[in-house]
Amino acid sequence: MMRDLNALATFVAVVDARSFTLAAERCGISKALVSRQVQELEHSLGVKLLNRSTRKLGLTQAGERFYERCARLVADAETAVRDVEELSRGGAHGLIRISTAITFGRMHLLPAVRDFLALNPGIQIEVMLAERFADLISGNADLVVRLAEEPRLSNLVARRLAAVQWLVVASPDYIARHGAPQHPRDLLQRNCLVYDKPKGGDWRFTGPDGDVAVKVAGNLRANVAEGLLDAVQGGLGIAALPSFALGEALGSGRLVQLLPDYRLTESTLYAVFLPDRRLPERIRSFVQFLAERYAGTPAWERF
Numbered sequence: 001m002m003r004d005l006n007a008l009a010t011f012v013a014v015v016d017a018r019s020f021t022l023a024a025e026r027c028g029i030s031k032a033l034v035s036r037q038v039q040e041l042e043h044s045l046g047v048k049l050l051n052r053s054t055r056k057l058g059l060t061q062a063g064e065r066f067y068e069r070c071a072r073l074v075a076d077a078e079t080a081v082r083d084v085e086e087l088s089r090g091g092a093h094g095l096i097r098i099s100t101a102i103t104f105g106r107m108h109l110l111p112a113v114r115d116f117l118a119l120n121p122g123i124q125i126e127v128m129l130a131e132r133f134a135d136l137i138s139g140n141a142d143l144v145v146r147l148a149e150e151p152r153l154s155n156l157v158a159r160r161l162a163a164v165q166w167l168v169v170a171s172p173d174y175i176a177r178h179g180a181p182q183h184p185r186d187l188l189q190r191n192c193l194v195y196d197k198p199k200g201g202d203w204r205f206t207g208p209d210g211d212v213a214v215k216v217a218g219n220l221r222a223n224v225a226e227g228l229l230d231a232v233q234g235g236l237g238i239a240a241l242p243s244f245a246l247g248e249a250l251g252s253g254r255l256v257q258l259l260p261d262y263r264l265t266e267s268t269l270y271a272v273f274l275p276d277r278r279l280p281e282r283i284r285s286f287v288q289f290l291a292e293r294y295a296g297t298p299a300w301e302r303f
Helices: 005-017 020-027 031-045 061-088 102-119 172-178 184-189 225-233 247-252 281-293
Strands: 050-052 057-059 094-100 123-129 143-147 157-164 166-170 192-195 202-207 210-215 238-242 256-258 267-273
Touching: 005 020, 005 031, 005 061, 020 031, 057 061, 094 102, 094 281, 102 123, 102 143, 102 225, 102 281, 123 281, 143 281, 157 281, 166 247, 172 256, 184 202, 184 210, 192 225, 225 238, 267 281
Parallel strands: 094 123, 094 143, 192 238
Antiparallel strands: 050 057, 143 267, 157 267, 166 238, 166 256, 202 210
């Protein structure tokens, strides 16, 4: 026997809202109709789904099992409707709120957003530049694009976009005055400008003589790569910075890579979002756009 799909959706709304009144508001129907649909559903199934009191609403054991199946069914139906609506409008529509680091956002993500929007005029994008990893669960952002460590991504979906090298650099003027270090340990006698995250002052290298770790120090620390980029180009000292911040400066000769035989541990650029089976097409499309744009050797690595 085919059940009323509207009643299933109403039942899911009641459980999600934990209230008949709120469910009625979300469904755009009266509270009386919500109550009647749930009662008729219970009657047709021959089982009680909800325990009701004046102050509390909860699922019965049968209700819990039924809710799990109904919630998936409703989610799939919503996804199907959204996909058809987007197709009928000629593509994805809606707003994407993206959080990214300041330097990467200014240099690379905002140009990518510009090109994506030119291809997808039905989408709007808000870009929030911040050094803190946005809280996706709070709903302040739909997508985070930044360097990330695996452990903090355990409860999220992370799409790998590109590997990012870290390079030790200085200006030609600084090298002329202080000489180029030949070994990572020589950095202990240099003024090293420290980018707080993710490496801080602990620089770990792999080179011809194996792994080498040095704890550097200097007269400037910053949590924004662009701030250190200006300082190192001005000859203040030596810095280890992500390659996405360095391509133009290295290509023009304003900076020189030091210790080329020693590699710092690379990082990974991710697109991060919540594990939602109903992920909107606009977000899927943008993540795929970034994956294709940064595939192979990203532009910032070509110096």
